């Protein structure tokens with residue numbers, strides 16, 4: 001049908017990743033009218049800024065993706081999905097393939113979120129298959145990693161999480177890792193800044209074994225104030241490698257004004 005295909009963003013096999021990445025995943029909170037407002041307010045806010053959408057991304061529910069690409073793509077915002085099928089195009093009723101998403105211009109696909117594990121029974125094998133499907137179609141997987149409980153050793157779980165998800169992904173494909181300790185997802189406050197800085201530095205060291213680009217983000221009850229605190233801790237402790245490329249908002253990004261405030265904060269405090 002004429003007029004129904006959005007202007008696709010380029011999704012080449014190895015598109016480079018912005019240095020800063022600040023994003024939102026409003027989960028399944030948005031209604032249709034709220035989604036229209038969200039896109040409008042984010043677009044107007046970014047259009048008023050000299051950097052526009054540079055380094056900004058949003059992982060949105062599937063039906064909103066084409067409208068978001070039309071409205072926010074011209075500002076430089078990269079749109080992604082909150083899930084992707086592990087299967088190719090074909091007889092997989094209800095699934096949304098990486099090939100379809102790529103053709104629409106979607107640039108990221110979330111993989112490995114603890115809510116996908118808890119409510120939908122996804123496994124490390126799913127994360128690997130989904131990451132591979134995404135990367136094969138020029139979509140950078142955003143892998144959510146983190147220790148399940150406060151006090152668990154992050155180093156003991158994150159290495160295997162990376163291996164399971166990226167083991168079958170081409171070594172030169174761009175990947176994003178969101179460090180989201182499960183114990184702070186949906187919590188009252190984020191993990192302590194010194195904890196985040198140490199773990200982010202460790203993830204960067206693990207990803208250095210890959211030849212492709214990678215970015216490390218922090219998520220988990222993040223919002224205005226979170227990135228500034230992490231950046232201050234990284235600088236105070238001399239761990240600049242522990243300052244993430246940005247933050248990834250859940251609930252705080254449902255409010256488009258909260259998302260815009262966080263984007264401004266990351267731009268002010270980035271390394």
Ligand SMILES: O=C[C@H](O)COP(=O)(O)O
Nearest residue numbers: 185186220221222250251
């Ligand atoms: O993907 C986002 C994370 O699940 C964080 O969610 P939250 O900020 O609401 O804790």
